[in-house]
Amino acid sequence: MIREMQAAIFDLDGVIVDTAKYHYLAWKRLAYALGFDFTERDNERLKGVSRQHSLEILLEIGQQSLNEEEKQTYAAMKNDWYVEYIQQLHTNEILPGVTDYIEKIRNRGVKTAIGSASKNTPLILERLGIRKMFDSVVDGNKVSKAKPDPEVFLRAAAEIKVIPQACVVFEDAEAGIEAALRAGMGAVGIGRPASLIEADAVIEGIWQLLIL
Numbered sequence: 001m002i003r004e005m006q007a008a009i010f011d012l013d014g015v016i017v018d019t020a021k022y023h024y025l026a027w028k029r030l031a032y033a034l035g036f037d038f039t040e041r042d043n044e045r046l047k048g049v050s051r052q053h054s055l056e057i058l059l060e061i062g063q064q065s066l067n068e069e070e071k072q073t074y075a076a077m078k079n080d081w082y083v084e085y086i087q088q089l090h091t092n093e094i095l096p097g098v099t100d101y102i103e104k105i106r107n108r109g110v111k112t113a114i115g116s117a118s119k120n121t122p123l124i125l126e127r128l129g130i131r132k133m134f135d136s137v138v139d140g141n142k143v144s145k146a147k148p149d150p151e152v153f154l155r156a157a158a159e160i161k162v163i164p165q166a167c168v169v170f171e172d173a174e175a176g177i178e179a180a181l182r183a184g185m186g187a188v189g190i191g192r193p194a195s196l197i198e199a200d201a202v203i204e205g206i207w208q209l210l211i212l
């Protein structure tokens, strides 16, 4: 159930900015280099999942096995391609309604934070010029346990000094919804209700919150 929101914690990829397509392109390029195809449907399994775990899933899809050293090499290769793509990231790739909604709730005194698995979070926020919209940023560089572990959201709540029960998480991935619920927070899914069944509520995008 969603209670009075004292803090809003936003996932980054797929909630604030449309970077999922660049992750997809980079993983597809890697799959191609390894000799197999990787579809958009396969890509759904990687949303919200850490880089290393994503590679494991990709290899499972392509029925390939690599040693640890090779895995490091390929994960780095994928990241280099991804970083190359997001160098061109433009503010028009911020998802609809995001900046207006964040401004609106901040004016009401609601704290805001990022809770993302991505180690590229600082680069993305810098490219988009939106770092100042968040009281705290917790990303894959700061936590050791990936979603669905609640660590990323609990750390964000601790940094902004709001109890988990008064936080609401906005997430596009199933693993992130599970992490939010395990943290004792409210969870709003962004996307299709069928794939985010555990969420307290599901909306198509942040823009919908401006017309509710």
Ligand code: B16
Pocket (backbone or CB within 6 Å): 011, 012, 013, 014, 023, 046, 047, 048, 049, 050, 051, 054, 079, 115, 116, 117, 118, 119, 120, 121, 140, 173
């Ligand atoms: P990186 P989020 C997640 O970000 C993405 O959804 C996921 O596809 C990606 O593998 C993960 O970050 C790690 O990203 O390789 O940039 O460290 O949705 O939690 O903001």
Ligand code: MG
Pocket (backbone or CB within 6 Å): 011, 012, 013, 014, 015, 047, 048, 171, 172, 173
């Ligand atoms: Mg996401």
